[in-house]
Amino acid sequence: MTGQLKVETGFVSLPEGACGPFLRVPPFPGCKVDSFLTAPAIDRADADDLVDVIRRMRVGGTYWAARPALPDRYVLLRSTGADLDDGSSKVVWTSRPVAAPRGSVMVTGDCDPWHMLAGATALFAETPDEVTLIATILGVPVHLKDPFSNAFEETTLDVASSLATVLGNTGFVNPFTGDPMSARETIELCGFWRALIDSNRDISGALGFAFWKRDNVAPLLWGGSPVRFADDADGSAGPVAIWRSKASEDVVAKLERSGTKLIEVEDGFLRSQGLGADCVPPLSITVDRLGAYFDPAQPSELESLLQDGLFTDELLERAQALRFAIVGAGLGKYEVGGAPLDRPAGSKCHILVPGQVEDDRSVLTGGCGLASNLELLKRVREQAPDAYILYKPHPDVVAGHRKGSISDKDCLEFADQVVMDQPISSLIEMVDEVHVNTSLAGFxxxxxxxxxxxHGVPFYAGWGLTRDLGPVPARRSAKRTLDELVAAALLQYPRYLDPLSGLPCPAEVVVRRLVDGIEGQDGVVVTMRRLQGKVMRRLREMVG
Structure with a gap:
């Protein structure tokens, strides 16, 4: 702490150099950006408008740091020189262990200052710093040590002037684009990160995550301390994030018997320009505490958003803009589209039937007994005997990694054409209808x-946007617009990672990266996995 107290009209302001940058980038695992770059300072009028935003977002200082257990109400001491013998509970928070008053709670090291002040009835500190600023924003009385008498006196910090000092010293540049960013935009981005971090704080471990996924998943599950990836349930003290299809059934059963809360993690809907089966790490995941989004037997957080969520005009405008960007670029879950396709049968009704991985959990849980791609094709042909049906096998099946292959002979009994190498977005644009089991291609x-x-019950069925032949749960009673569906499924529900900065980011950033062909992946692992897939596919062809 440097500088003397500056008094303005009876208020104390933070002196220059009283603290580091107030708004900071959390140290997410693998983060390649450690600060916001310098930009023009803000003035006092701007600072006045930002106080409420900061209070609502609860950002500033080390807002990602530890949140130790504290009494319900207490006096927070940042100085051991405060001799308070008033019978109140006391919490001493210092950078290293010191002698503390008898009966007080001792806390050392970096902590979330908003948490530390949440139950405080007063703060005693040596000099003004970011903690005293946050206390004043929260309305906690601040007592500062007089440098001459060593007595502590209640002091009112000039919040607007102090904010102008600390925010003006920092300046802001968008870590995803490099463009200048306003103080309000920076606060809201920090609030976005804080909400993610807080949602992860109780996660005690992560099971079923392949080694090649972990670097991308870790920032999205980070709650201020390292993510504990493991292969076994080792007495986890809290909820466990689980990639269920890759976790040991015995371990899952053990966790369920113990009453451990399991948090379902799956690929997001804008994943990558490559296959998970080829070990291309995801740029997006979904994290659901209610259940798997694709299992209609139980609610999920995505279903709850669609059934009960409120969608502001601002959110719907974002959803529409995102939809236009995705469609305009021809983006799909695994690829970017190509040129428009000719219709092979002219004016005849063209139907696209996307194949799926037959032992995928979404098929097993949401397929409602429709377990094979061949059976799906048969049903579509029965419903549309005169249509021109195009069948596109799932790319993981084509790559040779997963179950669901159909011989051309069997396939062409019901389909008119098998399409292997055309992007699914281009096929969708060309056809008149799309028939799916639970495929994301329907979305x-x-x-x-x-x-x-x-024909099954995917997450987007039952909201008035599809013709549903499967048994949609009665609990899906809301009717949604397309942009409400997009807002829930692409903006609110998934989590995204920017491959350039290594930071969690909004969906729009990942869309931009995918369009530009930028994504992080281990080239050696992906190449070896693709070679393995070719060998497996060739072996299947040889045995029939």
Whole structure:
């Protein structure tokens, strides 16, 4: 702490150099950006408008740091020189262990200052710093030590002037674009990170995560301390994040018997320009405390958003802009689209049937007994005997990694054409209808305003946007617009990682990266996995 107290009209302001940058980038695992760069300072009028935003977002200082257990009400001492014998509970918070009053709670090291002040009835400190500033924002009385008498006196900090000092010293540049960013935008970005961090704080471990996914997943599950990836349940003290399809069934059963809360993690809907089966790490995941979003037997957080969520005009404008960007670029879950395709049968009704991995959990839980791609094709042909049906096998199946292959002979009994190498977004644009079991291709088709017929129960069925042939749960009673569906499924529900900065980011950033062909992946692992897939595919062809 440097500088003397500056008094203005009876208020104390933070002196220059009283603290480091007030708004900071959390140290997410793998983060390649450690600060916001210098930009023009703000003035006092701006600072007045920002106090409420900072209070609402609860950012500033080390807002990602530890949140130790504290009494309900207490006096917070940042100085051991404060001799208070008033019978109140006391919490001493210093950088290193010191002698503390008898009966007080001792806390050392970096902590979330907003948490430390949440139950404080007063703060005693040596000099003004970011903690005294946050206390004043929260309305906690601040007592500062007089440098001459060593007595502590209640002091009112000039919040606006102090904010202008600390925010003006910092300056802001968007870590994703490099463009100048306003103080309000910076606060809101920090608030976005804080909400993510707080949602992860109780996660005690992560099971079923392949080694090649962990670097991308860790920042999205980070709660201020390292993510504990493991292969076994080792007495976890809290909820466990689980990639269920890759976790040991015995371990899952053990956790369920113990009553451990399991948090379902899956790939997001804008994943990467490559396959998970090829070990291409995801740029997006979903994290659900209620259940898997694709399992209609139980609610999920995504279903709850669609059933009960409120969608502001601002959010719907973002959803529409994101939808236009995705469709305009031809983006799909695994690829970027190509040129428009000719219709092979002219004016005849063209139907696209996307294949799926037959032992995928979404098929097993949401397929409602429709367990094979061949059976799906048969049903579509029965419903549309005169249509021109195009069948596109799932890319993981084509790559040779997963179950669901159909011989051309069997496939062409019901389909008119098998399409292997055309992007699914281009196929969707060309056809008149899309028939799916639970495939995400149905959601991609909805974004392109194509009629979608669901034979299973995917997450987007039952909201008035699809023709549903499967048994949609009665609890899905809300009717949603397309942009409300997009807002829930792409903006609110998933988590995204920027491959350039290594920071959690909004969906729009990942869309921009995918369009530009920028994503992080281990080239050696991906190449070896693709070679393995070719060998497995060739072996299947040889045995029939």
């Amino acid at each position: 991609e088709a909805l974004m392109r305003n194509k009629p979608v017929i669901t």
